[in-house]
Amino acid sequence: MAVGDVTMPQMHVVKGVKIGSTEAYVRYQNRRDLVIFEFAEGSNVAGVFTQNAFCAAPVHVSKAHLQLANPRYLVINTGNANAGTGKIGMANAEATCAKLAELAGVSKTEILPFSTGVIGEQLPLARLLTGLQPALNTLKDDAWLDAATGIMTTDTLPKGASEQFELDGITYTMTGISKGAGMIRPNMATMLGYVATDVPISRELVQQLLKTTVNVSFNRITIDGDTSTNDSCIFVATGQAGGTEITSVDDARYTVVLDVLTRVMKRLAQLIVRDGEGATKFMTVAVEGGADTQECCDIAYSIAHSPLVKTAFFASDPNWGRILAAIGYAGVTNLDVEKIQVWLDDVQICKDGGAAADYTEEAGARVMSQAEITIRVDLGRGQAKDTVYTCDLSYDYVKINADYRS
Amino acid sequence: MAVGDVTMPQMHVVKGVKIGSTEAYVRYQNRRDLVIFEFAEGSNVAGVFTQNAFCAAPVHVSKAHLQLANPRYLVINTGNANAGTGKIGMANAEATCAKLAELAGVSKTEILPFSTGVIGEQLPLARLLTGLQPALNTLKDDAWLDAATGIMTTDTLPKGASEQFELDGITYTMTGISKGAGMIRPNMATMLGYVATDVPISRELVQQLLKTTVNVSFNRITIDGDTSTNDSCIFVATGQAGGTEITSVDDARYTVVLDVLTRVMKRLAQLIVRDGEGATKFMTVAVEGGADTQECCDIAYSIAHSPLVKTAFFASDPNWGRILAAIGYAGVTNLDVEKIQVWLDDVQICKDGGAAADYTEEAGARVMSQAEITIRVDLGRGQAKDTVYTCDLSYDYVKINADYRS
Numbered sequence: 170m171a172v173g174d175v176t177m178p179q180m181h182v183v184k185g186v187k188i189g190s191t192e193a194y195v196r197y198q199n200r201r202d203l204v205i206f207e208f209a210e211g212s213n214v215a216g217v218f219t220q221n222a223f224c225a226a227p228v229h230v231s232k233a234h235l236q237l238a239n240p241r242y243l244v245i246n247t248g249n250a251n252a253g254t255g256k257i258g259m260a261n262a263e264a265t266c267a268k269l270a271e272l273a274g275v276s277k278t279e280i281l282p283f284s285t286g287v288i289g290e291q292l293p294l295a296r297l298l299t300g301l302q303p304a305l306n307t308l309k310d311d312a313w314l315d316a317a318t319g320i321m322t323t324d325t326l327p328k329g330a331s332e333q334f335e336l337d338g339i340t341y342t343m344t345g346i347s348k349g350a351g352m353i354r355p356n357m358a359t360m361l362g363y364v365a366t367d368v369p370i371s372r373e374l375v376q377q378l379l380k381t382t383v384n385v386s387f388n389r390i391t392i393d394g395d396t397s398t399n400d401s402c403i404f405v406a407t408g409q410a411g412g413t414e415i416t417s418v419d420d421a422r423y424t425v426v427l428d429v430l431t432r433v434m435k436r437l438a439q440l441i442v443r444d445g446e447g448a449t450k451f452m453t454v455a456v457e458g459g460a461d462t463q464e465c466c467d468i469a470y471s472i473a474h475s476p477l478v479k480t481a482f483f484a485s486d487p488n489w490g491r492i493l494a495a496i497g498y499a500g501v502t503n504l505d506v507e508k509i510q511v512w513l514d515d516v517q518i519c520k521d522g523g524a525a526a527d528y529t530e531e532a533g534a535r536v537m538s539q540a541e542i543t544i545r546v547d548l549g550r551g552q553a554k555d556t557v558y559t560c561d562l563s564y565d566y567v568k569i570n571a572d573y574r575s
Numbered sequence: 576m577a578v579g580d581v582t583m584p585q586m587h588v589v590k591g592v593k594i595g596s597t598e599a600y601v602r603y604q605n606r607r608d609l610v611i612f613e614f615a616e617g618s619n620v621a622g623v624f625t626q627n628a629f630c631a632a633p634v635h636v637s638k639a640h641l642q643l644a645n646p647r648y649l650v651i652n653t654g655n656a657n658a659g660t661g662k663i664g665m666a667n668a669e670a671t672c673a674k675l676a677e678l679a680g681v682s683k684t685e686i687l688p689f690s691t692g693v694i695g696e697q698l699p700l701a702r703l704l705t706g707l708q709p710a711l712n713t714l715k716d717d718a719w720l721d722a723a724t725g726i727m728t729t730d731t732l733p734k735g736a737s738e739q740f741e742l743d744g745i746t747y748t749m750t751g752i753s754k755g756a757g758m759i760r761p762n763m764a765t766m767l768g769y770v771a772t773d774v775p776i777s778r779e780l781v782q783q784l785l786k787t788t789v790n791v792s793f794n795r796i797t798i799d800g801d802t803s804t805n806d807s808c809i810f811v812a813t814g815q816a817g818g819t820e821i822t823s824v825d826d827a828r829y830t831v832v833l834d835v836l837t838r839v840m841k842r843l844a845q846l847i848v849r850d851g852e853g854a855t856k857f858m859t860v861a862v863e864g865g866a867d868t869q870e871c872c873d874i875a876y877s878i879a880h881s882p883l884v885k886t887a888f889f890a891s892d893p894n895w896g897r898i899l900a901a902i903g904y905a906g907v908t909n910l911d912v913e914k915i916q917v918w919l920d921d922v923q924i925c926k927d928g929g930a931a932a933d934y935t936e937e938a939g940a941r942v943m944s945q946a947e948i949t950i951r952v953d954l955g956r957g958q959a960k961d962t963v964y965t966c967d968l969s970y971d972y973v974k975i976n977a978d979y980r981s
Contacts, residue, residue, distance in 0.1 A: 222910040223903030223928070253899055255913070255929040288896030289930050398900050476882070476972070484977035490694030493659055494804050497629030504628040507661070522629070523661040524695050564973050566882070571890035571969075 171325055171444045172451040172540050172560065180313035181331045181342040184367040185209030185407025188312035190319040193300030195293055196248030196286060201319035203300045205269070206243040206363065207308055212407040213372035214240045215379040216281070217387075219400035225252030226262040227282040228399060234266070234278045239372065241279040243363065243403065244269050244301070247322055247348075251284040251292050252398040261292045268298045272305055285322055285348065285361055285399055317346040320361055323569075324348050328440040330433040336422045339412045341368045343429045347387075347437035349444075362387060362402035362437050368426055369408030371416040378430055379404040386434035389466075390442050390558045391473050404430070442558045447565030450482050451541045457554035458547040464501045465548070465555035471499035472544060472557075479562035482542065487533030489518040496546065508549030513542055577731055577850045578857040578946050578966065586719035587737045587748040590773040591615035591813025594718035596725040599706030601699055602654030602692060607725040609706040611675070612649040612769065613714055618813040619778035620646045621785040622687070623793075625806035631658035632668040633688040634805060640672070640684045645778065647685040649769065649809065650675050650707070651726055653754075657690040657698050658804040667698045674704045678711055691728055691754065691767055691805055723752040726767055729975075730754050731850055736842040738835050742828045745818045747774045749835045753843035768793060768808035768843050774832055775814030777822040784836055785810040792840035795872075796848050796964045797879050810836070848964045853971030856888050857947045863960035864914075864953040870907045871954070871961035877905035878950060878963075885968035888948065893939030895924040902952065914955030919948055 186208060193203035208214065216235050218228050234240065244265055251258045266280040273280075284292065317327035331344040345364030370378070379402065387402055408414065415422050443451050454473045459465035472478055475495040481488040492511055497504070511519035513536040518528050536542060592614060599609035614620065622641050624634050640646065650671055657664045672686040679686075690698065723733035737750040751770030776784070785808065793808055814820060821828050849857050860879045865871035878884055881901040887894040898917055903910070917925035919942040924934050942948060 221900060221903040222905075222907070223899050223912050253896055253925075253929050255927070288900070398896075398903060476968075480973055480977045483973070486977075490659055490804075493629045494627060494694070497627035497804060499628075501628070506629050519659075521661070523659050562882075562973060563977075564970055567886055567889065567968060567970050567973055571886045571892075 172448050173443055175326055175440055175443050177314060177317070177327055177329045178331050180329050181333055181344050182310045183342045183344050183365040183407065184310075185212060185409030186365045186405070187308040187310050188316045189304040189306065189308040190312065190315045191300050191303040191307065193246065194296050195246050201315060202247045203297065203304050204245045204316050204319040205301070205304045205308070206316070208241055208405055209407050209409050210241070212239060212405050213370060213375040214403065214405045215372070215376035216401060216403045217379060217383050219398060221398050221400070223253065223398045225250055225284060225399045226254055226258035227251055227284045228401060229259065230262040230266065231281040231283065231401065234281055237278040238276065239279070240281045241275045242269055242273060243281050243283065245283040245320055245361070246286070246292070246297055247320055248286040249284055249290060249292050250286045250288045250399050253289040254291055257291055261294050264294060265297060269301050272301055281403070283361060283399070283401055285320065288398060313344055313346060316363070320346065320348045322348065325444055328437060328444065330436040332429050332433060334425060334429050336368070336425060337412060339410055341366060341410050343433050345433050345437050347441055349441040360387060360400045360441060362434070364403070364430065364433055364437070365405045365407065366426070366430070367407050367410035368422070369412055369414040370406035370426065371414055374415060374418070374423065375404055375406050377418070378427060381427065382430045382434040385431060386438035389556060390438045391470065439558050442560050445560035446569045447563040447567070448560035449540070449563050450561040452482060452559050452561065453543040453556060454559060455543055455554065455556045456546045456548065458549050458551060459553040459555070460551040462553045462555050465553050466557070467501060468496050468499040468546065468548070469555055469557035471495045472546070473559035476562055479559070482537070483561040483563045485534070485537035487513055487518055487537050489524065492544065493519060493522070504548070505550065510547040510549065512545040513537070578854050579849055581732055581734075581846060581849050583720060583723070583733055583735045584737050586735050587739055587750050588716045589748045589750050589771040589813065591618060591815030592771045592811070593714040593716050594722045595710040595712065595714040596718065596721045597706050597709040597713065599652065600702050601652050607721060608653045609703065609710050610651045610722050610725040611707070611710045611714070612722070614647055614811050615813045615815050616647070618645060618811050619776060619781040620809065620811045621778070621782035622807060622809045623785060623789050625804060627804050629659065629804050631656055631690060631805045632660055632664035633657055633690045634807060635665065636668040636672065637687040637689065637807065640687055643684040644682065645685070646687045647681045648675055648679055649687050649689065651689040651767070652692070652698070652703055653726055653728055654692040655690055655696060655698050656692045656694045656805050659695040660697055663697055667700050670700060671703060675707050678707055687809070689767060689805070689807055691726065694804065719750055719752060722769070726752065726754045728754065734843060734846040734850065736839045738839060740831060740835050742774070742831060743818060745816055747772060747816050749839050751839050751843050753847055755847045766793065766806045766847060768840070770809070770836065770839055770843070771811045771813065772832070772836070773813050773816035774828070775818055775820040776812035776832065777820055780821060780824070780829065781810055781812050783824070784833060787833065788836045788840040791837060792844035795962060796844045797876065845964050848966050851966035852975045853969040853973070854966035855946070855969050856967040858888060858965050858967065859949040859962060860965060861949055861960065861962045862952045862954065864955045864957060865959040865961070866957040868959045868961050871959050872963070873907060874902050874905040874952065874954070875961055875963035877901045878952070879965035882968055885965070888943070889967040889969045891940070891943035893919055893924055893943050895930065898950065899925060899928070910954070911956065916953040916955065918951040919943070920945075
């Protein structure tokens, strides 16, 4: 069961984006499992992809195509990750693009393929190709919920975020979807994110906006520390709502777009954690007072990855010894433990590296009973800070990952 | 329940080592919780300690004392880790040494203190000091089992290893004990190891032997990736069985001692994994064909730490996709995935980076049904290799760590 507010908002239409989907029977019956995005000509598209050395065939193809052209179509299947599939997998990803290019009348390199699902099995290519025309037939602008549902694997709910905002008298929209509930699912792979806006933005700035916001959202979440073979996030600016193109970070509108995109990306990333496998608590790990951002990030991840911290939160046990130990083994040099403060929300549990004198079990228990908790750490050695989002480790995590066999 | 053969062997007496123990009521009633080692004058002692920045007070004191003198006594309590206890904790560790020094008639710096148990509470110093004389009163050479039992926290069984061997017509003994079952226990801390031999060895070589063997034993195990505040391992050579002192690695006897110590240390380390929290399987992760040892170690730990790999083994699911993904995110650069082979014991599950063509579910299921499994990975890019030992991740791990509240 997902943690906290995970409702789909009203998914505003983005001008210049159409979405089609169908049941292609990739793995399961009676479910939407093939989604196509169509972007208006002139759209600028950026992508970021998994760092895993075993990245999937569609990731290789998408990265190559992105270098060559501005994509007009995305084609996404669920049920099969097309990862660990060798040369046949590459050929299948290319064949999917080629067929869609033929049907849509564009170049093959203007198509990016994405797959999520079981690793190590070949795509059922014939069924996938057969599904392309039916999916194209359903293209419409008001289908973001269909897309969010169509890319789910074992997610318990579709994930979306959407905002409208005004710049120089024009109303623009930023809408996105994501999927994922473990860094890797049982056999199922991973995190996908697609965000679109109708603001006109240069391709260079689209890339910069994506990189900047991924680093505070999708690159700051962890469920089990496992990085998938298929992680991908795409941001597109269609420019179809009018206005002049943003081509400089000094343009006042850039800051507004950055703010909106940051909120949308954080929401999409946090929804993945809220729907984390077996999650019963949503934890924000905020580390401040660091000498630099990297050490704050390292310590935040050390806490967020610790199975002992995660089980303590599942048990509602305000076990500060485990948090201190995780800080201590993060590999940060010359840490002065006597300067370290730790809070759970507003309750200080650790003062100057030891138990806080005025801490009471009652105060700790009050915070730990909540479904959402912030662990705040002050390192007392600088001004840098960073934040990571995670969930607890429950029986159900083991159950989901041990029992699952598709 | 521990995995595989975990029986205590016959614990041979080490000449020059006496062991005393008592019930000091540190935390629990009716259990031996205070252990003292006495080493003959002239013994050479080496120690290695946790890298955690939050290391416990006794670790600070032991490291300092080791610099100043060759220890004559070790004093070990269980039930309280004396970690996260600030200046009072340091004073308590020093006071324990001072009192034992007075009773035993040696210098305070000739004593090393060790604590394991709950983090963040002060030692019950009066009870501990009261227990010192009763423990001294029981000193005898044939008490290794008492020591192994006396240092347990939530270990389900005492852990020991012992060998006898002959060098130049003299029979020598190597005997050791260890404790630990998670890298950190719930609140309880961690891994301790004490190994003694009556071979005469120079202090410099005692240190070198310890460092070399720790790197293939205690530094190559993981249960949950959490590094404790109190990890310590001590090796002592009393020289009391006679013969000339080994002062050079070129002495033929050095190699024999290194071999024996390696076996004893590996056994003591592996016993900790076999008794891992909730463990149902013992896994050896052997990575070969690497460009250097570090990358083999990194990949072995990446596999051994992966919650998805560990739950798959708990479920007896030969899920090679999870193993490949863990190899892929280990951070090793320029990995050619098409050169990677993976075996479970003698069954090849992954060939040239993809599913092995002749792999069958039956063959995989046969290996996965075993309690002990070797995951062997060949990176196909060099001659280096390294091995890490771990266990699976079960419901009971979560249960032990979530439910535990001392």
